Amino acid sequence: MASTYIFGHKSPDTDAINSAIIMAEFERLNGNDSAKAYRLGELNPETQYALDYFKAEAPELLSDDLTDKDVILVDHNEFQQSADSIESANILHVVDHHRIANFHTAAPLYYRAEPLGCTATILYKMFKEQGFEIKPQIAGLMLSAIISDSLLFKSPTCTEQDKAAAQALENLAGVNAQEYGLEMLKAGASTVDKSPVEIINADAKTFEMGDYSVRIGQVNTVDVNEILARQAELEQAITETLSGAEYDIFVLVATDILNSDSTILVLGKDKDKIAKAFDVELDNNTAFLPGVVSRKKQIVPPITAALS
Amino acid sequence: MASTYIFGHKSPDTDAINSAIIMAEFERLNGNDSAKAYRLGELNPETQYALDYFKAEAPELLSDDLTDKDVILVDHNEFQQSADSIESANILHVVDHHRIANFHTAAPLYYRAEPLGCTATILYKMFKEQGFEIKPQIAGLMLSAIISDSLLFKSPTCTEQDKAAAQALENLAGVNAQEYGLEMLKAGASTVDKSPVEIINADAKTFEMGDYSVRIGQVNTVDVNEILARQAELEQAITETLSGAEYDIFVLVATDILNSDSTILVLGKDKDKIAKAFDVELDNNTAFLPGVVSRKKQIVPPITAALS
Numbered sequence: 072m073a074s075t076y077i078f079g080h081k082s083p084d085t086d087a088i089n090s091a092i093i094m095a096e097f098e099r100l101n102g103n104d105s106a107k108a109y110r111l112g113e114l115n116p117e118t119q120y121a122l123d124y125f126k127a128e129a130p131e132l133l134s135d136d137l138t139d140k141d142v143i144l145v146d147h148n149e150f151q152q153s154a155d156s157i158e159s160a161n162i163l164h165v166v167d168h169h170r171i172a173n174f175h176t177a178a179p180l181y182y183r184a185e186p187l188g189c190t191a192t193i194l195y196k197m198f199k200e201q202g203f204e205i206k207p208q209i210a211g212l213m214l215s216a217i218i219s220d221s222l223l224f225k226s227p228t229c230t231e232q233d234k235a236a237a238q239a240l241e242n243l244a245g246v247n248a249q250e251y252g253l254e255m256l257k258a259g260a261s262t263v264d265k266s267p268v269e270i271i272n273a274d275a276k277t278f279e280m281g282d283y284s285v286r287i288g289q290v291n292t293v294d295v296n297e298i299l300a301r302q303a304e305l306e307q308a309i310t311e312t313l314s315g316a317e318y319d320i321f322v323l324v325a326t327d328i329l330n331s332d333s334t335i336l337v338l339g340k341d342k343d344k345i346a347k348a349f350d351v352e353l354d355n356n357t358a359f360l361p362g363v364v365s366r367k368k369q370i371v372p373p374i375t376a377a378l379s
Numbered sequence: 380m381a382s383t384y385i386f387g388h389k390s391p392d393t394d395a396i397n398s399a400i401i402m403a404e405f406e407r408l409n410g411n412d413s414a415k416a417y418r419l420g421e422l423n424p425e426t427q428y429a430l431d432y433f434k435a436e437a438p439e440l441l442s443d444d445l446t447d448k449d450v451i452l453v454d455h456n457e458f459q460q461s462a463d464s465i466e467s468a469n470i471l472h473v474v475d476h477h478r479i480a481n482f483h484t485a486a487p488l489y490y491r492a493e494p495l496g497c498t499a500t501i502l503y504k505m506f507k508e509q510g511f512e513i514k515p516q517i518a519g520l521m522l523s524a525i526i527s528d529s530l531l532f533k534s535p536t537c538t539e540q541d542k543a544a545a546q547a548l549e550n551l552a553g554v555n556a557q558e559y560g561l562e563m564l565k566a567g568a569s570t571v572d573k574s575p576v577e578i579i580n581a582d583a584k585t586f587e588m589g590d591y592s593v594r595i596g597q598v599n600t601v602d603v604n605e606i607l608a609r610q611a612e613l614e615q616a617i618t619e620t621l622s623g624a625e626y627d628i629f630v631l632v633a634t635d636i637l638n639s640d641s642t643i644l645v646l647g648k649d650k651d652k653i654a655k656a657f658d659v660e661l662d663n664n665t666a667f668l669p670g671v672v673s674r675k676k677q678i679v680p681p682i683t684a685a686l687s
Binding site for chain 2: 170171175178184200
C-alpha cells in the first residue's frame with residue numbers, strides 16, 4: 072500500500088504520466104520508499120509508445136479516496152484538473168510549469184514552479200541539483216515529455232533550458248531525439264482509428280472570451296488531409312456539440328507536426344471573427360495558419376483579443 | 380526607478396525585511412540590475428537592530444501602484460498579507476515557507492516554497508545552488524532572519540536545515556549566533572515604549588478560518604508581566620479593532636523568549652472556542668500555553684481545527 076500518491080492532471084498527456092513516474096523515482100532516491108506513481112485517466116497512444124520504448128510500467132489508475140493521504144502533484148495544481156478528493160488530501164509537494172490558480176493548502180509544503188516548457192525539465196534540474204543518477208529509462212521518460220510538450224522543440228513554449236535538458240538526456244537515454252521524437256509524435260498523431268466525437272474532444276478546453284464561450288480542440292497529425300477528408304462528419308459532431316448551447320463557437324485546430332503549421336475548422340456564432348483574429352478568411356469553414364502550433368501561446372491570445 | 384519590486388508581508392518582521400534585501404542581491408547576481416527591495420510597513424526594533432548591526436540600508440516604504448509591474452514576493456503569498464494592488468501586478472517569483480492560500484496568477488511563474496523555519500534559509504540554499512558568494516552583510520541578514528523566526532533555534536518550526544544554515548552563516552557573518560541573537564531578540568522584545576495599538580498590530584496576521592476572520596498578533600517579551608500589566612488598555616485597542624467588523628476574533632500571543640512559553644489574550648465572537656482549541660479555559664480573557672512559541676505550528680493549526 073502506497074503512502075505517498077504521485078500523479079499528474081486528468082486527461083493525462085505524456086508530461087503528466089512521465090513526470091509522475093520520474094517524481095516517484097526522485098522520492099525513492101530521497102529515501103521515500105512508499106512513493107508511487109498513479110494516473111487520473113487513460114494513456115494516449117503517444118504516451119503508450121514512450122512507455123513501451125523505454126520499458127516503463129504504466130502508473131496504476133487512481134481509485135482511492137485521498138482524504139488525509141500524502142500526495143505529490145506534478146504538471147498541474149488547479150484542483151478542478153486534479154483528483155476529485157484532492158481538497159481533503161495532505162499535499163506535500165508540487166512540481167509544475169503552469170500558472171497557479173484554484174489551489175490552496177492548510178500547511179506549508181514544497182512547491183517548485185518554473186515557467187519552462189515542461190515539468191520534466193524541472194525534474195531534470197532537481198535530479199542534477201541533488202546529484203542523483205538519471206538512469207537511461209528515466210532519461211528517456213524525461214526526454215519524451217519534453218518532446219511531447221514542445222512538439223519536438225518547435226513550440227514557442229519551449230525554452231533554452233528545455234532544449235539544454237533534452238540535449239543532455241538524449242545521451243543518457245541513448246536515442247536520437249529527432250528520430251525517436253518523430254516516431255513518438257507520429258504514434259500519437261494517427262486519427263484513422265478515432266471517431267469524429269473522439270477527435271473533437273480528445274484535447275479540448277473551454278475558454279470564456281468576452282461574451283463568448285469558445286471550445287478549442289487540438290489534434291496532432293502528420294497528414295492534415297486525414298482530418299480534412301472527414302470534414303463532413305467532423306462538422307456534424309461539432310454542430311451537435313454546439314446545439315447543446317453550452318458553447319458559442321467551436322475551433323478545431325489540426326496541427327501538422329512535421330511542418331509546424333495548423334489548419335483550423337470553425338463553426339458557430341460569428342465564426343468570421345475567429346478568422347479575422349488571424350488575418351485570414353474562412354474558406355469552406357477552414358483556414359490555414361502557417362507557423363502556428365501552440366494553443367496556449369498562438370491560438371488563445373489572438374482569439375481572446377478578437378472577441379473581447 | 381525600479382522595474383522589479385521585491386517585498387515581504389505587511390507588518391514586516393525580520394525575515395520579511397531581510398529576505399527582500401537578500402532576494403534583491405540574488406536578482407542582481409543573476410543579472411537583474413533593476414531589482415529593488417521594498418517594505419510594506421514600519422521596521423520593528425529587532426529588525427532595526429539587525430540592519431544597524433550589519434550596516435544595511437532599510438528598504439524603501441512601498442507607495443507605488445503595482446498595476447502591470449513586475450514583482451517578487453518573499454516570506455508570504457496570501458494576497459491579504461501583501462501589497463494592496465497585488466492582484467493587478469505581474470508576479471514573477473515567490474520564495475516562501477508558508478502554506479499557500481488566496482494566491483493565484485494569470486501566467487506561469489517561479490515559485491519556491493519549502494516547509495522550513497525561515498525564508499532566508501531557502502534563500503541561503505538558492506545562493507549555494509547557484510554558487511553565488513554570500514557577503515558578510517548578506518550572511519548577517521540571513522542569520523538574523525533565522526534567529527528571529529526560530530527564537531534562537533527554540534521554535535518547533537526550526538528544522539535541521541535552518542540550524543545547518545545558521546552554523547555556516549555564523550562564520551560568514553563573523554558573529555557568535557547565541558550572543559548576537561539574544562541581543563537582537565532583546566532589542567525587539569521591549570514593549571514599554573509601545574502604544575497598545577502598536578503592540579497588537581506589530582506582528583499581526585489575518586486568517587480566514589471556517590466562517591471566522593481571525594486576527595492573530597504576536598509580541599515577543601522577556602517579561603510577560605510587561606504585557607499583562609497593560610491588559611485593560613490592550614483590550615480597549617483590540618475592542619476598537621474588532622468594532623471595525625473586519626475581524627471576528629482577535630488573539631494576542633505574548634511570547635516569553637527566555638522560557639519559550641506564551642500567554643494569549645482573546646477577545647471577540649465565540650472566544651471560548653479559541654481556549655478550547657488548546658484544552659484550556661480563559662481566565663479574565665487570558666490563558667497560559669506552556670511550550671508554545673510558534674504561531675504557524677502551534678497556534679494557527681489548533682485554532683483552524685477548532686473553528687472549521
